[in-house]
Ligand SMILES: C[S@@+](CC[C@H](N)C(=O)[O-])C[C@H]1O[C@@H](n2cnc3c(N)ncnc32)[C@H](O)[C@@H]1O
């Protein structure tokens with residue numbers, strides 16, 4: 001019998017929580033530390049791979065993703081040790097996608113060859129902007145020229161290279177974004193992640209906004225126009241949006257992220273990493289301690305870094321499946337949702353959203369239309385509550 005997770009595949013996420021500086025917009029689990037005991041971290045990450053693999057024996061790993069924080073600050077030997085442990089304790093698919101997030105500074109570009117030799121075959125680079133003033137406002141440690149140079153090094157070593165840009169920034173207008181995105185598309189290899197700036201609670205930007213000191217953020221209408229322009233220019237250049245913020249040449253989608261959006265299983269290794277694992281007792285949510293030293297000590301002293309483990313009910317799985325899969329252009333499978341939930345989504349709710357032009361409905365699949373995409377949260381509320 002096929003289990004639900006098999007429709008999404010199996011991936012391993014590895015979190016490296018350190019950065020050279022904290023960017024003012026970022027609420028990821030990232031920390032600045034003067035010193036990192038690399039040997040201890042290597043040992044702890046490898047031991048967590050062995051622990052989680054022992055619970056999911058016989059699995060084939062389709063994708064590995066080193067995210068952060070700044071994993072391009074990892075010693076390549078640590079990356080190699082983690083990949084090797086994954087291959088030892090599980091089976092690593094021969095064509096596995098192994099991605100690593102990199103910041104575009106020259107220091108990190110110097111390590112790219114080491115990452116490739118360790119087994120990484122895809123780089124995802126946080127360029128954020130191609131404009132020096134914007135990079136400064138975003139608190140980045142690199143210039144646009146340095147980013148282009150690091151990108152060229154990556155492109156010379158890896159067949160698959162993606163990069164991230166942030167739009168709807170302070171002082172940005174539509175023409176500026178058009179020009180910047182045009183340049184980005186001329187550099188692109190096979191994949192682009194284009195995020196709208198969000199002001200997250202707990203960040204320095206949030207604090208400044210509360211005090212009225214974060215000036216020049218675009219009004220919602222302008223931000224919506226930037227999003228629409230992004231879809232138009234990327235599609236025209238052969239990089240259609242396959243997810244709300246992600247664009248790829250057909251076939252070059254991030255397979256690891258597709259595992260989340262298609263609601264497969266994933267192991268979360270490292271501090272603050274989340275997992276969804278189908279175990280003998282059913283689908284299980286896992287989380288690890290977020291604070292790096294607390295996580296490291298827990299792995300060393302109690303043999304695991306886990307802070308949460310709980311069953312995910314069928315109804316919750318159905319909801320999670322919808323929340324994730326409706327982000328994708330390919331949409332969601334209503335029969336998969338119904339098999340997980342005790343009851344399906346009432347036909348009338350779907351029909352109303354189709355009539356409003358926000359959803360399409362073909363056979364057992366539904367998905368958002370271009371008009372519906374920016375309204376995904378409201379659509380999900382209508383469908384699921
Ligand atoms: C986990 S971050 C790590 C990437 C890497 N450390 C870097 O900064 O280049 C992944 C991506 O999320 C995006 N991101 C982070 N915070 C964001 C925010 N508040 N709004 C929009 N995008 C954000 C950035 O584009 C970033 O490259």
Ligand code: SF4
Pocket residue numbers: 018019020021022023026027028030068069070103126
């Ligand atoms: S955006 Fe990247 S470099 Fe900046 S704090 Fe977040 S994870 Fe670190």
